[in-house]
Amino acid sequence: MNDYYKAINWNAIEDMIDKSTWEKLTEQFWLDTRIPLSNDLDDWRHLPENEKDLVGKVFGGLTLLDTVQSETGMDSLRADARTQHEEAVLNNIQFMESVHAKSYSSIFSTLNTKTEIDEIFDWVSENEVLQYKAQRVNGIYRDGTPLEKKVASVFLETFLFYSGFFTPLYYLGNNKLSNVAEIIKLIIRDESVHGTYIGYKFQLGFNELSDEEQENLKNWAYELLFELYENEERYTDDLYGEIGWDEEVKTFLRYNANKALMNLGFEPLFPDNASDVNPIVMNGLSTGTSNHDFFSQVGNGYLLGQVESMADEDYDF
Numbered sequence: 001m002n003d004y005y006k007a008i009n010w011n012a013i014e015d016m017i018d019k020s021t022w023e024k025l026t027e028q029f030w031l032d033t034r035i036p037l038s039n040d041l042d043d044w045r046h047l048p049e050n051e052k053d054l055v056g057k058v059f060g061g062l063t064l065l066d067t068v069q070s071e072t073g074m075d076s077l078r079a080d081a082r083t084q085h086e087e088a089v090l091n092n093i094q095f096m097e098s099v100h101a102k103s104y105s106s107i108f109s110t111l112n113t114k115t116e117i118d119e120i121f122d123w124v125s126e127n128e129v130l131q132y133k134a135q136r137v138n139g140i141y142r143d144g145t146p147l148e149k150k151v152a153s154v155f156l157e158t159f160l161f162y163s164g165f166f167t168p169l170y171y172l173g174n175n176k177l178s179n180v181a182e183i184i185k186l187i188i189r190d191e192s193v194h195g196t197y198i199g200y201k202f203q204l205g206f207n208e209l210s211d212e213e214q215e216n217l218k219n220w221a222y223e224l225l226f227e228l229y230e231n232e233e234r235y236t237d238d239l240y241g242e243i244g245w246d247e248e249v250k251t252f253l254r255y256n257a258n259k260a261l262m263n264l265g266f267e268p269l270f271p272d273n274a275s276d277v278n279p280i281v282m283n284g285l286s287t288g289t290s291n292h293d294f295f296s297q298v299g300n301g302y303l304l305g306q307v308e309s310m311a312d313e314d315y316d317f
Contacts, residue, residue, distance in 0.1 A: 006084065008084040008085065008088065009084075010085070013085060014082075014083045014085065015082070015083055015085065015086070017197070017200055018083055018085035018086050018088075018089055019085065021089050021193060021197045022085070022088060022089050022092065024193055025089070025092045025093070025096070025190070025193060026092070028186075028189060028190060028193070029096075030099075030186050031099065032099065032102060032103035032106045032183055033106065035179055035182055035183055036179055037106060037107060037110040037111075037179050037180060037183075038110055039178075039179050040110070040111070040176075040177045040178065040179045040180050041110070041111070043171075043176045043177050043178075044111050044177065047176075050242060050243060051243065052111075054167060054239060054240070054243060055111070055167060055168075055177075056108070056111075056112060056116065056119075056120045056123075057120065057123055057124075057239055058163075058164045058167045058168075058239065059104040059107055059108065059120075059164065060104075060120040060121060060123060060124040061124065061127075061130050061163075061164050061235075061239075062100075062104055062161060062164040062165075063101050063104040063105070063124065064124050064130060064134050065133075065134060065156060065160060065161060065164075066097050066098075066100045066101035066104070067101050068134050068137060068138050068141075068156070069094075069097040069153070069156060069157070070094055070095075070097035070098040070100075070101060072138050072141045072142070073094075073097070073137075073141055073149075073152075073153055073156070074090050074091075074093055074094035074097065075094070075141075076141040076142070076144075076149050077090055077149055077150065077153060077198065078090045078091070078094075079146075080146035080149070082201065082204065086201065089197065093194050093197075096190050096194075100187050100190070103183050103187065106183075107180055107183065108120065111180075127238070129231060129234045129235045129238060130235060132231055133160055133228060133231055133232070133235070136227075136228065136231075137152045137155070137156050137160070140152040140224075141153075146205065147202055147205050147206060147209075147217060148217070148220070150198050150199070150201060150202035150205070150264075151202065151217075151220075151221045151224065151264060152224070153194075153198050154195050154198050154199045154202065154260050154263050154264055155224065155225060155228060155257075155260050157191045157194045157195035157198065157260075158191065158195035158199075158256060158259050158260035158263055159225070159228070159229075159232075159253070159256050159257045159259070159260040160228065160232065161191060162252060162253055162256040163232055163235060163236055163239070163249055163252075163253055165184055165187075165188060166245070166248075166249045166252050166281060168180055168181045168183075168184040168284075169181065169184065169280075169281045169284035170245070170278070170280060170281055170284075172184075172185075172284045173278075173280030173281060173283055173284050174280065181284065185284070195259075195260065195263050196263055198263075199260075199263030199264050199265070200263075202263075202264050202265075203264065203265045206264075206265065218266060221261075221264065221266065222261075222266075222269060225257055225260070225261065225269060226269070229253065229254070229257055232253055233250060233253075236249045236250055236253065248277075248278050248281075251272050251276050251277055251278075252277050252278070252281060254269075254270035254272040255270075255272045255273065255274065255276065255277050257269060257270060258270055258272065258273075
């Protein structure tokens with residue numbers, strides 16, 4: 001029997017969310033090499049040593065999570081794609097997760113010595129709390145059901161990244177490391193699409209389950225979230241305890257954990273809302289960039305034009 005290959009036809013769309021998400025992601029395309037990170041060197045020189053150490057560890061942790069997402073996460077989701085167009089969107093997401101991971105290395109190469117970079121990656125490999133969350137999510141990607149994999153992906157995209165995102169957003173609000181923060185804002189802009197899109201695909205499958213199956217899966221998701229949150233508390237204490245930002249970061253984490261649940265169509269777990277989060281950080285969380293024309297700093301060869309900020313209604317499924 002001959003193999004049969006079906007050519008993808010973008011003129012026959014089964015789910016318009018696939019098309020709108022593809023267009024949003026390609027509209028937002030960016031590369032780290034076009035952002036003048038060296039302009040942050042003066043700010044970097046004036047940071048205390050314990051804050052420099054924090055920044056290195058934060059970005060090391062984010063690199064690990066993006067690596068999991070690009071090497072394992074999207075492959076596991078792609079195996080259960082409902083449409084060819086969904087598979088194409090997941091290919092795009094996988095590539096951008098690799099761009100995100102590489103972006104942190106660009107930050108390291110600008111701010112850190114080779115010895116410091118090696119120490120950061122050694123810390124990533126040896127930190128048990130960080131490794132736990134990567135291994136827990138990766139285990140679900142490997143052995144979970146299609147819907148469990150989507151839950152894990154949304155929790156990673158919309159919740160687990162944010163213990164790391166707090167730091168650059170805080171500096172941005174205090175007029176420090178603005179170009180580093182621009183990369184983070186671009187990553188957050190991508191992740192806001194990734195989390196809502198995969199959450200939407202989860203809801204399609206979830207709505208096809210029986211009432212009993214829905215209840216069991218919902219309970220599993222809440223238990224997983226709380227387990228990951230407890231681990232994230234330990235991670236936060238490890239990173240931020242000495243500096244004294246730990247409680248503010250935990251509030252930010254709970255706020256984003258609720259966002260992850262909402263992406264899945266579930267009710268929030270924690271009482272925290274936007275008004276409880278440090279307003280400096282919330283202001284930075286806006287997915288627009290502070291200067292849409294910052295690409296022009298590297299010449300006219302990379303003009304993307306203005307990219308609109310993600311608005312909640314764009315992905316109100």
